[in-house]
Amino acid sequence: MFSAFTSLALLLSASPAAPAPAAPPAPSETAPSQVQPPSRIDSVDVPYPAAELAAGREADVLLRLTIDEHGVVTESEVVRSAGEAFDEAIRTASRSFRFEPARVGGEPVACQIELLHAFRLDPAASAVPPAPEAAPEPAPPPARAEAPAPPPPEEKTLETTVSGRSEAERRRQSAEAVRVVSTTRARARSVDMGQVLAAQEGVEVRRSGGLGSTIRFSLNGLTDDQIRFFLDGVPLDLSGYPFGFANVPVNLVDSIQIYRGVVPSRFGADALGGAVNLTTAPLQQGAHGAVSLQGGAFGTYRLTLGGGYRPAEHGFYTRAHLFADTTRNDYRVDVEDADDSGQVRDVTVKRFHDGYQALGGGLEAGFEQAGWADRVALRVFGSGFDKDLQHNQVMSGGPFGEARYGATSAGTQLLYEKAFTDAVRFDALAGYAWQATDFQDTSPWVYDWFGNRVRERREAGELGGDATDQTLWQQSFYGRANASWALTPTQTLRLAFAPTLSRRTGEERRLASPSDADPLSADRDILTAVTGLEYQLNAFNDALELIVFAKDYLYAARAQQLQPTGAWLSKDRDLHQLGGGAAIRLRVAEPIYVKVSYERATRLPRMDELFGNGVLVRENLDLAPETSHNVNAGLATAPLRTRLGVFRGELNGFARLAQDLIMLAGRERDWTYQNVYGARALGIEGATGWSAPGGWLHVDANATFQDIRNTSSQGTFGAFEGQRLPNRPWLLFNATARLSLRGVATAEDELSPFWTARYVHGFFRNWGGLGAAGTKETIDSQFAQAAGVGYKVRLNGFSLGLSTELDNLTDARLFDFFGVQRPGRSGWLKATVEY
Structure with a gap:
């Protein structure tokens, strides 16, 4: 979809189907800021469907045409149907339409128009001629009347949306260090959000099992909470x-924005290495909805429902969504297990205690263009999940047969947007979120990898240590306000402010003694406030874009730590810190441009890092904030359209020079987040792609090399100075190929076979300096492939899709997250319906 750079409501008088070619205006007639809509210049006839003509039927069909900067129709979509015969007639003909392209400041640009085509019969042609006054002889039997010839149909261009580039391409060519990923194709496949992101350059996504398992995200060498996640600009959690x-x-996400190293001030975020913003699709006028159902290996089923109602462009609207997931995750893994004689042997078994269930939904209602607000909306949401725990972080030792954890969350948000003038805009958001996390480890039994109870323990608790039955409660109050002021047509000033207060307490129901103090019962608070001021300049007819920004961070943590004596020790921390940076984009030669960006970034410790996650990670109240100097430099090309197809490419280099880097470290059940005194990541990433003429074949590939090393000469990891950080891949490669075969069975269908591949080079699980060469813990190189085929067809305003997919084609042994084995070959089927 093309975002609106300028919208023109054009109610034009009726014009014939084959208008005479119109000469384009002279360049001197178009002011630099003027927007000129496209005009049709072809002589293509739209045939009247014979059956509808004979039956005397009339109809109106509304199309949405996508027109490129050469005036060629690249997409034709029926927005309002009048039946298959009418729809097919105009849609087929519209593919041959040619236009004088839309222009902005005299420059031809891509655009979308909504075209209303009216099929009308000629009343005069259908009238029966009068009989003559007299006849010399009896008239012969009247001949059967022929179907009247239709008059030239009417067309009206209802709305033209002119855009120099698509929204994704506009952001990509901005000064921001961002990549925008459309989920259009992913929504038709049996992939989750982690797989979509893992296919992007600079990104690695690793998890401790199948659906619902612990997941780890890394962008340009920085990991986990160092990268902030948002949903429509609001923190995802x-x-x-x-x-x-x-x-x-x-299926609930329209596109993904990946910000590398430099995060725009409008997010009000304290991210260290970047941000990922998931955006939902804009609500269309009328009633719209979608449902998808996926099923496949390991007892996995996923259901997604979404819909909305917007009766008019102004006034009330509402939308809602629901999702439900369930899986057994009983895929096969290779482990060591003792036989009847007590001898340890290698066996392949099914996971027996790794199930996952999740349910959630949300509702939004609001008003648009209400006079006192451009938009005001109230959102409510709730979700929950339950997860079996099969083993520890590194899949060592025996399995767990009864340990489990889960979480429940609910909350509300109030959104307000208003443009007070053409130059001044304001938006604000206030919200509340509540979360409860449960963890139970009370089983007295020892299990083997076949799911059998081997013996009874002396003390309950499978994870080691004491039995646990606990709940953590967390409340968050948050807000965000953004104001922008267009100083001139080429200069904009923005101010953002985002405070958040989070409070946590808990209860342990399995204390060693009823008189013992509960270490979870203490109130623990974190208050953060991030303020950002940003200035943007566009100069030399958009050849140069410059963004300069400053950020202010306030942080206050209040906590109490239980001492061995039973007394409480206050562990408070306050911080005030400044940061900032700049980004520049320069067009050096059409279509090539360069981008350079820098940020002095700060990230404040999160709740789970300070206070533990209530499951396998313990508290560390001495954590210090992270800081980093982040640099990006890149060379890219706008989509290059040639007779051989469309070419695209990008090459980026990055550096991350971090201090007090927070990383997860430990063994068995004793895992904590710790500060590394210093670390640096250097890397290069590139992406390239090609689409064949006509769009029947698309090929894309990307690669990432990153060198992430410890620069600490003192502290906990001082002995490993100069070594690569453990358990982090350093060479990644992705490739995809997709066919797009249209008109296979009907004019409104598409068959899309596809293939994907991912290569991860081998790496150390621990510090490279530990152990002799033959005893180092390593993860071998991995190459995984997937293939499938999707089919999509439009019928009477509905879009029906069906896809089948085979993951891990070669059944390769894949490992992630400290050596936890991933699923082998698996098959999936997914059906979608949209209207």
Whole structure:
């Protein structure tokens, strides 16, 4: 979809189907800021369907045409149907329409128009001629009347949306260090959000199992909470998805914005290495909805429902969504297990205690263009999940047969937007989120990898240590306000302010003694406030774009730590810190441009890092904030359209020089987040792609090389100075190929076979300096492939899709997240319906 650069409501008088060619205006007639809509210059006839003509039927069909900068129709979509015969007649003919392209400041640009085509019969042609007054002889029997010839049909251009580039391409060519990924194709596949992101350059996504398992995200060498996730600009964990981005249904997301290293001030975020913003689709006029159902290996089923109603462009609207997931995750893994004689042997078994269930939904209602507000909306949401715990972080030792954890969340948000003048805009958001996290480890039994109870323990608790039955409660109050002021047509000033207050407490129901103090019962608070001021300049007819920004960070943590004596020790921390940066984009030669960006970034410790996650990660109240100098430099090309197809490419280099880097470290059950005194990541990434003429074949590939090393000469990891950080891949490669075969069975269908591949080079699980060469813990190189085929057809305003997919084609042994084995070959089937 093309975003609106300028919208023109054009109610034009009726024009014949084959208008005479119109000469384009002279360049001197078009002011630099003037927007000129496209005009049709072809002589293509739209045939009247014979059956409808004979039956005397008339109809109106509304099309949405996408027109490129050469005036060629690249897409034709029926927005309002009048039946298959009428729809097919105009849609087929419209593909041959040619236009004088839309222009902005005299420059031809791509655009979308809504075209209303009216099929009308000629009343005069259908009238029976009068009989003569007299006849010399009896008249012969009247001949059967022929169907009247239709008059020239009417066409009206209802709305023209002119855009120099698509929204994704506009952001990509801005000064921001961002990549925009459309989920249009992913929504038709059996992939989750983690797989979509993992296919992008500079990104690695790793998890400790199948659907619902712990997931780890890395962007340009920085990992986990160092990268902030948002849903429509609101922190993801405060939007109903506190259990990870990979569990957000792909079908509820329209596009993904990946900000590398430099995060715009409008997010009000303290991210260290970047941000990912998931955006939902804009609500269309009328009633619209979609449903998808996916099923496949390991007892996995995923259901997504979404819909909305917007009766008019102004006034009330509402939309809602629902998702439900369930899986057994009983795929096969290779482990060591003792036989009847006690000898340890290698066996292949099914996971027996790794199930996952999730349910969630949300509702939004609001008003648009209400006079006192451009938009005001109230959102409510709720979600929850339950997850079996099969083993520890590194899949070592025996399995767990009864340990489990889960979370429930709910919240609300109030959004307000208003443009007070053409130059001054304001938006604000206030919200509340509540979350409860449960963890139970009370089983007295020891299990083997076949799911059998081997013996009874002396003390309950499978994870080691004492039995646990606990709940953590967390409340968050947050806000965000953004104001922008267009100083001149080429200069904009923006101010953002985002405070957040989070409070946590808990209860342990299995204390060693009723008289013992509960270490979870202490109130623990974190208050943060991020303020950003940003200035943007566009100069030399958009050849140069410059963004300069400053950020202010306030941080206050209040906590109490239980001492061995039973007394409480206050562990408070306050911080005030400044940061900032700049980004520049320069067009050096059409279509090539360069981008350079820098940020002195700060990230404040999160709740789970300071206070533990209530499951396998313990508290560390001495954590310090992270800081980093982030640099990006890149060379890219706008989509290059040639007779051989469309070419695209991008090459980026990056550097991350971090201090007090926070990383997860430990063994068995004793895992904590710790500060590395210093670390640096250097890397290069590139992406290239080609689409064949006519769009029947698309090929894309990307690669990432990153060198992430410890620069600490003192502290906990001082002995490993100069070594690569453990358990982090350093060479990644992705490739995809897709066919697009249209008109296979009907004029409104598409068959899309596809293939994807991912290569991860081998790496150390621990510090490279530990152990002899033959005893180092390593993860071998991995190459995984997937293939499938999708089919989509439009029928009477409905879009029906069906896809089948085979993951891990070669059944390769794949490992992630400290050596946890991933699923092998698996098959999936997904059906979607949209209207």
